[in-house]
Amino acid sequence: MALAGTGVFAEIIDGEVYRYYADGEWRSSASGKSVAIVNPTTRQTQYRVQACTQEEVNKVMEAAKVAQKAWARTPLWKRAELLHKAAAILKEHKAPIAECLVKEIAKPAKDAVTEVVRSGDLVSYTAEEGVRILGEGKLLVSDSFPGNERNKYCLSSKIPLGVVLAIPPFNYPVNLAVSKIGPALIAGNALVLKPPTQVSLLHSFTGGDTGIAISKKAGMVPLQMELGGKDACIVLEDADLDLVAANIVKGAFSYSGQRCTAVKVVLIMESVADAVVQKVNAKLAKLKVGPPEDNSDITPVVTESSANFIEGLVMDAKEKGATFCQEYRREGNLIWPLLLDHVRPDMRIAWEEPFGPVLPVIRINSAEEGIHHCNASNFGLQGCIFTRDINKAILISDAMETGTVQINSAPARGPDHFPFQGLKDSGIGSQGITNSINMMTKVKSTVINLPSPSYTMG
Numbered sequence: 001m002a003l004a005g006t007g008v009f010a011e012i013i014d015g016e017v018y019r020y021y022a023d024g025e026w027r028s029s030a031s032g033k034s035v036a037i038v039n040p041t042t043r044q045t046q047y048r049v050q051a052c053t054q055e056e057v058n059k060v061m062e063a064a065k066v067a068q069k070a071w072a073r074t075p076l077w078k079r080a081e082l083l084h085k086a087a088a089i090l091k092e093h094k095a096p097i098a099e100c101l102v103k104e105i106a107k108p109a110k111d112a113v114t115e116v117v118r119s120g121d122l123v124s125y126t127a128e129e130g131v132r133i134l135g136e137g138k139l140l141v142s143d144s145f146p147g148n149e150r151n152k153y154c155l156s157s158k159i160p161l162g163v164v165l166a167i168p169p170f171n172y173p174v175n176l177a178v179s180k181i182g183p184a185l186i187a188g189n190a191l192v193l194k195p196p197t198q199v200s201l202l203h204s205f206t207g208g209d210t211g212i213a214i215s216k217k218a219g220m221v222p223l224q225m226e227l228g229g230k231d232a233c234i235v236l237e238d239a240d241l242d243l244v245a246a247n248i249v250k251g252a253f254s255y256s257g258q259r260c261t262a263v264k265v266v267l268i269m270e271s272v273a274d275a276v277v278q279k280v281n282a283k284l285a286k287l288k289v290g291p292p293e294d295n296s297d298i299t300p301v302v303t304e305s306s307a308n309f310i311e312g313l314v315m316d317a318k319e320k321g322a323t324f325c326q327e328y329r330r331e332g333n334l335i336w337p338l339l340l341d342h343v344r345p346d347m348r349i350a351w352e353e354p355f356g357p358v359l360p361v362i363r364i365n366s367a368e369e370g371i372h373h374c375n376a377s378n379f380g381l382q383g384c385i386f387t388r389d390i391n392k393a394i395l396i397s398d399a400m401e402t403g404t405v406q407i408n409s410a411p412a413r414g415p416d417h418f419p420f421q422g423l424k425d426s427g428i429g430s431q432g433i434t435n436s437i438n439m440m441t442k443v444k445s446t447v448i449n450l451p452s453p454s455y456t457m458g
């Protein structure tokens with residue numbers, strides 16, 4: 001409860017329970033119930049948030065519909081100005097907000113501050129990009145189509161969808177909230193945010209299998225989804241092995257592997273596998289394991305159930321004969337980094353997403369074997385290739401059925417203006433600031449019909 005009732009949060013706490021914000025006010029729910037936000041490190045309740053009633057949720061949606069009409073009539077420059085102000089406030093309060101990430105999701109303190117600053121930059125870029133792309137439309141003339149004279153002008157522009165429901169995941173709760181809030185608002189939408197339960201924030205959704213379940217209920221509602229991943233790292237014989245080892249450790253173990261874009265399976269040519277495994281193990285041995293407050297590299301995973309799931313994958317691999325490069329070690333939600341070598345396709349961890357500091361290595365004898373394993377996954381978020389041969393890299397990149405392929409670097413969503421999308425079960429549509437703005441608009445055409453054809457200078 002360190003931050004409860006202090007500084008910036010003082011006005012929004014009611015006793016020990018944080019209020020919810022709706023229709024211009026911080027409110028307490030009539031349910032009288034609250035949801036505990038459990039600190040992954042202490043496994044004690046850190047904060048409590050309102051458990052709203054269905055009636056209150058319905059009222060929030062109604063209020064958003066009403067507010068959206070006025071917001072859509074707010075000039076674009078004004079919408080952008082307000083987003084810039086919001087970005088400044090985010091950055092001004094980066095310390096207390098980052099502290100929440102440390103306590104709520106055990107994000108290492110340095111990474112937590114980085115996320116908040118990155119989020120402020122995302123909001124500002126969104127404001128600028130929104131002015132650029134929403135500030136212009138398209139004029140089409142009829143005589144460009146066979147059989148027509150120039151007697152019709154079509155003005156097309158981008159208009160807001162209405163109310164966007166944003167459902168972000170726990171692991172980047174600020175960044176993956178504003179990556180929906182910013183584009184929605186600059187486009188003239190209203191937005192309702194349902195924060196993940198682990199943290200105290202239209203169907204812009206980020207998450208895992210849940211997304212598939214939600215998409216089946218969405219009917220005609222347009223969806224933008226970024227979902228789970230099993231990002232494959234393909235290592236060829238000519239790769240820079242030091243670069244490979246550094247990127248495997250950063251890519252697979254940052255934030256304890258709790259990143260959608262984490263490296264989640266290494267597919268490495270047999271001839272260089274021993275050397276890379278040795279380099280990675282040496283680096284893993286130097287990682288600091290402990291509480292997020294100490295800027296540890298490996299911190300507790302977000303919930304006990306997550307830790308139990310990860311443990312299940314590890315035990316399955318053990319039963320089926322994987323080589324453990326380290327002893328499996330767990331204390332509460334804290335799991336020590338673990339590299340599993342000689343993993344085979346019959347092991348669950350070859351396919352499932354641990355979302356934790358455990359990495360399987362599968363040895364291959366050809367690039368085609370690596371591509372096959374990557375494409376046999378239900379996921380298709382990102383992947384990466386390490387080779388010095390750019391021609392091979394491009395050919396393999398084209399063959400990998402993933403939304404993004406990184407050449408000679410670990411997978412990453414950032415920088416946030418890059419298009420970011422998942423194929424197959426990894427998502428619907430494309431994020432990245434510009435694509436998100438466009439996905440949160442529709443096109444409107446206005447056609448001017450002239451009494452007779454008119455040709456300029458004719």
Ligand SMILES: NC(=O)C1=CN([C@@H]2O[C@H](COP(=O)(O)OP(=O)(O)OC[C@H]3O[C@@H](n4cnc5c(N)ncnc54)[C@H](OP(=O)(O)O)[C@@H]3O)[C@@H](O)[C@H]2O)C=CC1
Nearest residue numbers: 168169170195196197198206207208210226227228229260
């Ligand atoms: N592609 C991407 O950019 C990213 C993908 N992810 C993926 O998300 C997963 C981890 O995040 P995590 O939060 O655990 O994912 P979840 O899918 O468990 O939850 C994501 C969000 O969905 C909400 N949710 C869960 N069930 C429902 C439902 N029935 N109706 C409406 N909302 C629901 C959750 O709320 P609640 O917390 O209350 O359950 C949470 O806010 C991983 O698979 C990871 O790969 C994560 C980050 C980015």
Ligand SMILES: O=C(O)[C@H](O)COP(=O)(O)O
Nearest residue numbers: 172259260261412413414
């Ligand atoms: O939620 C996630 O995992 C983020 O999309 C990862 O972002 P990053 O790859 O830029 O860290």
